[in-house]
Amino acid sequence: xxxxxxxxxxxxxxxxxxxxxxxxxxxxxxxxxxxxxxxxxxxxxxxxxxxxxxxxxxxxxxxxxxxxxxxxxxxxxxxxxxxxxxxxxxxxxxxxxxxxxxxxxxxxxxxxxxxxxxxxxxxxxxxxxxxxxxxxxxxxxxxxxxxxxxxxxxxxxxxxxxxxxxxxxxx
Numbered sequence: 410x411x412x413x414x415x416x417x418x419x420x421x422x423x424x425x426x427x428x429x430x431x432x433x434x435x436x437x438x439x440x441x442x443x444x445x446x447x448x449x450x451x452x453x454x455x456x457x458x459x460x461x462x463x464x465x466x467x468x469x470x471x472x473x474x475x476x477x478x479x480x481x482x483x484x485x486x487x488x489x490x491x492x493x494x495x496x497x498x499x500x501x502x503x504x505x506x507x508x509x510x511x512x513x514x515x516x517x518x519x520x521x522x523x524x525x526x527x528x529x530x531x532x533x534x535x536x537x538x539x540x541x542x543x544x545x546x547x548x549x550x551x552x553x554x555x556x557x558x559x560x561x562x563x564x565x566x567x568x569x570x571x572x573x574x575x576x577x578x579x580x
Contacts, residue, residue: 456536
């Protein structure tokens with residue numbers, strides 16, 4: 410059997426004709442989701458109880474600098490996967506965030522298509538089992554805006570009933 414030859418216009422180094430091919434959007438999304446800092450941001454947002462995080466929370470949970478996070482947040486916002494949400498009553502309030510980042514409807518559609526939503530229970534468990542500073546706990550419990558209903562519904566999952574698994578016995 411002869412080896413499959415890939416036309417030079419489809420190579421990774423040529424961004425002309427390949428960008429218009431049938432898999433161009435899929436390739437673009439894969440690159441968008443697989444970059445390290447963006448991937449961490451998405452994972453932390455999936456694990457957060459409200460799926461909305463402040464910049465300080467993202468900095469703490471990802472271990473990346475605010476500058477690096479801001480750059481990647483802008484990329485995700487420009488791609489339509491995330492949005493900046495504002496909680497107006499907290500603006501100008503000391504020690505409470507008013508700006509949060511969370512998924513858009515398009516964002517949860519992409520996450521669904523790429524099977525990220527399967528990992529919601531694991532992301533939540535990792536988030537809940539991470540020790541947080543007093544500041545981060547304050548940010549986590551700060552009031553925040555609501556996500557659009559379609560986004561909130563897509564990110565909802567049933568917590569397991571540990572009593573049923575446990576057989577009702579005390580550990």
